[in-house]
Amino acid sequence: MLPPLAAKRRRLAERMLYDRMCPGGGWNSGNPLVYGVAGVPRIGPTAWALLALRDHSDRAEIQMSLQWLAGAYGAIHGAASLALAYRCLAAYGRRVPPLALGELYAHNHFFESVLTIAWIILALNEEGSAAVQTVGEARTQ
Amino acid sequence: MSFAQSSLMPSFSRPPSRVAIVRSHSYGRDLGTLLFQALQEFVLPVRGLKVLLKPNLVEPDPLGVINTHPAVVGAVRESFLRLGAKSVRVAEGPAHERDTEAILETIRLRDFLGPLSDLFVDLNLDEVHTVKLRTRASKLKRLYLPRTVLEADFIVSLPKLKTHHWAGVTLSLKNMFGIVPGCCYGWPKNVLHWAGITPSILDINSTVRPDFAIVDGIIGMEGNGPIQGSAKPAGVLILGDDPVAVDATCARVMGLAPERIEHLAKAGALLGHLQPEKIRQLGESVASVRTPFAVLPAFQKLIDAKDK
Numbered sequence: 001m002l003p004p005l006a007a008k009r010r011r012l013a014e015r016m017l018y019d020r021m022c023p024g025g026g027w028n029s030g031n032p033l034v035y036g037v038a039g040v041p042r043i044g045p046t047a048w049a050l051l052a053l054r055d056h057s058d059r060a061e062i063q064m065s066l067q068w069l070a071g072a073y074g075a076i077h078g079a080a081s082l083a084l085a086y087r088c089l090a091a092y093g094r095r096v097p098p099l100a101l102g103e104l105y106a107h108n109h110f111f112e113s114v115l116t117i118a119w120i121i122l123a124l125n126e127e128g129s130a131a132v133q134t135v136g137e138a139r140t141q
Numbered sequence: 142m143s144f145a146q147s148s149l150m151p152s153f154s155r156p157p158s159r160v161a162i163v164r165s166h167s168y169g170r171d172l173g174t175l176l177f178q179a180l181q182e183f184v185l186p187v188r189g190l191k192v193l194l195k196p197n198l199v200e201p202d203p204l205g206v207i208n209t210h211p212a213v214v215g216a217v218r219e220s221f222l223r224l225g226a227k228s229v230r231v232a233e234g235p236a237h238e239r240d241t242e243a244i245l246e247t248i249r250l251r252d253f254l255g256p257l258s259d260l261f262v263d264l265n266l267d268e269v270h271t272v273k274l275r276t277r278a279s280k281l282k283r284l285y286l287p288r289t290v291l292e293a294d295f296i297v298s299l300p301k302l303k304t305h306h307w308a309g310v311t312l313s314l315k316n317m318f319g320i321v322p323g324c325c326y327g328w329p330k331n332v333l334h335w336a337g338i339t340p341s342i343l344d345i346n347s348t349v350r351p352d353f354a355i356v357d358g359i360i361g362m363e364g365n366g367p368i369q370g371s372a373k374p375a376g377v378l379i380l381g382d383d384p385v386a387v388d389a390t391c392a393r394v395m396g397l398a399p400e401r402i403e404h405l406a407k408a409g410a411l412l413g414h415l416q417p418e419k420i421r422q423l424g425e426s427v428a429s430v431r432t433p434f435a436v437l438p439a440f441q442k443l444i445d446a447k448d449k
Contacts, residue, residue: 028237029236029237029328029329030329030331034306034365034369035306035365035437035439037365037369040200040368040369042200042237042238043240043243044238044239044240076243077201077242077243077246077247078201078240078241078242078243078244078245078246079240079242080239080240080242080243081240081243104242104246107246107251107256107257107258108242108245108246108251108256108257108258109258110242111241111242111257111258111261111263111266112258113242113263113266115266116240116242
């Protein structure tokens, strides 16, 4: 049972996320504008913010941010970002290409990062579910 | 960590520093030879030591403007190995991007260094130990430092020549923000920003003063740096055995007055030399490579009178 003020605090947190959104959609470390110049979104913060705001999927800000993330997906070079973006887009029922992690693992072993490996497992769980249709053949390890 | 050169010392009792300016207009194959020859001039005592290179890797940027160019990192590593270092590792704790591997892959660092799994350390996630600060410029009192940094014998700060929208410039001293781990300080190292950029720069560098600095100024960044500025080809590498003297020389090359840059002016009291008469200049002269950098309106006051 959450304390009575939890819902109020949650709404405050959601408002903060919208306040910090980059003008073109997506999120970065927290500065949407610096000296009037729009900040560039990053994969990780965008994926987490979208996951947190999944109940708001009809809002224009969410759709704009999803569009940015889907557009950026093909150019992701890091395993952690790839797994997070995959997990996020899949959570919104978006069609996404399969996780292509084989080459990254071969080069760097993901630097044995616990976080990266955990996020990849989360994404692989999603990939294995029937909720999302994927295109092409998975080259996962 | 030796802390051999990290002791605080008033400028009047510190021996003169040495800074070399080397011309290089591309990231081509001759970079290794140029850097090795320049480093030989310094006769650095690195034989048998564990050397740690700290480049400035901020965000995935395939254009090569934001981050220290991987060709420079590769050439510096090769040079220190040729000088007899026991090992040369590369480490960074990026301030903006949590996915360090995404930066490394975007800039293709492994094309210049080979497989990174045993060579590169993500300082944001390394094991940490607490270290008492040697100064009290900020209210931090202690730092959480990665084991990789504490175990290094010789630390080389390897930044990019850039303007910075909060600090004026980001060079070898500001680059040391990247040694403290994001897992303790957040992204983009929020704790340091709340403690104040200038005091944090001073406290970090007084506690872990880089033994050497090499600035990638082949292509720098002007204007709204350190991320959203414009590429500025300056065609230089600036290196030396005193990070304050290196940064002061960089500022002069950029057409800025180092004594007007807050963290440099304060660092000049105890961490190294700011005054040109205390810096033994090797290679090219400042005047011969001077390339005025554009700065944001808030930093017009930093421009050297000669460039106004």
